[in-house]
Structure formats: C-alpha cells, structure tokens
Amino acid sequence: MQQMDAKRIVIKVGTSTLTHDNGKLNLQAIDQLCYTLSGLVNEGKEIVLVSSGAIGVGLGLLRLHERPASIPEQQAVASVGQTQLMTVYQQRFSVYGQKIGQILLTHDVVDYPISRQNVLNTFENLLRLNIIPIVNENDAVAVDELDHHTRFGDNDQLSAIVARAIDADLLIMLSDIDGFYDKNPRKCDDAVLIERVTEISEETFKRAGGRGTKLGTGGMITKLKAAEIMLKAKKAMLLANGENPSIIFKLLDGTALGTLFKGTE
Numbered sequence: 001m002q003q004m005d006a007k008r009i010v011i012k013v014g015t016s017t018l019t020h021d022n023g024k025l026n027l028q029a030i031d032q033l034c035y036t037l038s039g040l041v042n043e044g045k046e047i048v049l050v051s052s053g054a055i056g057v058g059l060g061l062l063r064l065h066e067r068p069a070s071i072p073e074q075q076a077v078a079s080v081g082q083t084q085l086m087t088v089y090q091q092r093f094s095v096y097g098q099k100i101g102q103i104l105l106t107h108d109v110v111d112y113p114i115s116r117q118n119v120l121n122t123f124e125n126l127l128r129l130n131i132i133p134i135v136n137e138n139d140a141v142a143v144d145e146l147d148h149h150t151r152f153g154d155n156d157q158l159s160a161i162v163a164r165a166i167d168a169d170l171l172i173m174l175s176d177i178d179g180f181y182d183k184n185p186r187k188c189d190d191a192v193l194i195e196r197v198t199e200i201s202e203e204t205f206k207r208a209g210g211r212g213t214k215l216g217t218g219g220m221i222t223k224l225k226a227a228e229i230m231l232k233a234k235k236a237m238l239l240a241n242g243e244n245p246s247i248i249f250k251l252l253d254g255t256a257l258g259t260l261f262k263g264t265e
C-alpha cells in the first residue's frame with residue numbers, strides 16, 4: 001500500500017512537539033496539528049491521535065522546572081496536565097468543526113480480552129462517527145509494581161500497540177528530529193538520515209541513542225521498538241519531524257521525508 005492510500009492512520013506526537021523548552025504550550029504546532037488532522041478526516045481518513053504531553057504540560061502549569069522524584073507526585077502532575085491538554089485540543093479542534101474523544105489506556109486494558117474488546121468497540125464507534133480518538137497512557141493510575149504491571153512506560157510503543165490493535169494501515173510518528181539516522185545526530189555531525197528501513201535487527205538498535213530533550217522518554221530506542229511492532233504486523237511506520245505538523249499532508253502525498261519503516265513484501 002502507498003502512504004496516500006492509507007485510510008486508517010495513527011499519529012503519535014511527543015512532548016517535544018507540543019511544548020517549548022520553557023515548558024509553555026507550542027500553540028502554533030498544536031493548532032497546525034488540529035488543522036491537519038481535521039483536514040484529513042474531511043478527506044475521509046480515519047484518524048487516531050496518540051498524544052503525549054500530560055506530564056510536560058502539567059509541569060508548565062504548576063510552574064515546576066523538573067519532574068518531581070516520586071511516582072505519586074508525577075501522577076498528580078499528569079492528572080493536571082492531561083486535563084489542560086484536552087482542554088486545548090477541544091478548543092482548537094472545535095475551530096475546525098472536529099469532534100474528539102479521550103481514551104486513556106493502561107496495559108491491562110489491552111492485555112485482558114474483555115476490556116480489550118470493549119476499548120476496540122469504543123475506537124470503532126468513534127471512528128464511524130468521524131470523531132478523532134485522542135489516546136494517552138492513563139498516567140494518573142498506571143503503576144509498575146512487583147506483581148502489578150499496568151504501565152506502558154512510553155507512548156511510542158503504545159502508539160504501535162494501538163495501531164496494531166485497531167488494524168491501522170499506517171503509524172506516523174512525529175518527533176523532534178527529521179528521522180532515523182545511522183548514529184545519534186545530536187552527538188555526531190556526520191550522521192546520515194536513513195530514508196528506508198525494511199527490517200530491524202540488533203545492528204539497527206546499535207545506531208539508536210537515548211532521548212533528546214529532558215521531557216522526551218525513550219529516544220530512538222522506543223521508536224525502533226514501535227517500528228518493530230508495526231513491521232511484524234506487516235504495517236508501515238513513518239518517522240518525521242513534527243515541528244510543522246502539516247508535514248503529514250506531504251508524507252501522505254508520498255513526498256520522501258523522514259524515515260519509512262516498511263517491509264519489502
């Protein structure tokens with residue numbers, strides 16, 4: 001399938017796309033994202049947005065400069081930030097006449113067959129009504145304890161899990177970098193962008209380094225893990241720079257930007 005033929009598309013945006021380094025919301029990027037996704041729905045696409053930002057936006061709102069150390073404090077920050085994030089999405093999407101719904105997930109929801117089916121039904125019904133589901137991890141309740149693992153930990157893999165579960169044609173991952181390079185471009189000036197990856201091996205992972213910004217979570221490693229999930233499901237993933245989210249129009253037109261992860265068959 002060509003990118004332009006993709007009908008059901010999951011788009012993942014990271015904290016670095018949604019916020020400035022000073023912790024404030026990047027209103028231009030958020031507005032462009034809402035405009036772009038609304039335009040795609042008008043074209044007949046089924047769009048799911050996986051949005052990070054709860055903790056980043058919460059920190060900004062509470063005027064904190066760093067993540068608090070304890071998990072309950074981080075969860076409180078996420079609880080405040082998630083509400084603010086959805087308020088801004090609600091405002092900006094409504095300008096374009098676009099309805100949205102919120103789906104907050106924990107790992108157990110997608111692991112247990114009954115809750116998994118329930119949430120899949122929710123996705124299907126929202127998409128049938130041309131509503132954009134906005135997904136995030138339910139940070140305020142997710143925990144990782146000895147015998148109780150409900151956290152995904154990062155939205156890169158969460159977006160691939162969602163894309164696979166709803167049988168999306170394509171996952172578009174917007175990041176703070178132009179794509180996947182042969183080595184970390186923040187550390188090596190001679191790093192070269194890789195335009196196409198057909199399989200992911202140990203060698204691929206060796207090229208990936210950690211996160212770029214203090215609020216990003218997994219760096220390139222979690223993005224490769226997400227791509228691995230997509231390739232195993234015989235689906236494609238595009239990794240591109242989210243500085244101007246309207247880049248999605250160009251990506252779907254087939255313009256070679258960023259990195260396309262797609263098998264050969």
Ligand SMILES: Nc1ncnc2c1ncn2[C@@H]1O[C@H](COP(=O)(O)OP(=O)(O)O)[C@@H](O)[C@H]1O
Nearest residue numbers: 014175176181183184209211212213216219220
């Ligand atoms: N091989 C690589 N190619 C591209 N980026 C890399 C690579 N290795 C490490 N990185 C880092 O990964 C960062 C993107 O991940 P992250 O900071 O988690 O962003 P996001 O908030 O978009 O999820 C880049 O800014 C870069 O610093």
Ligand SMILES: N[C@@H](CCC(=O)OP(=O)(O)O)C(=O)O
Nearest residue numbers: 015052053054055154155217
């Ligand atoms: N669920 C967390 C985001 C976790 C995450 O993966 O963040 P990012 O690396 O910015 O995509 C939040 O909303 O703050």
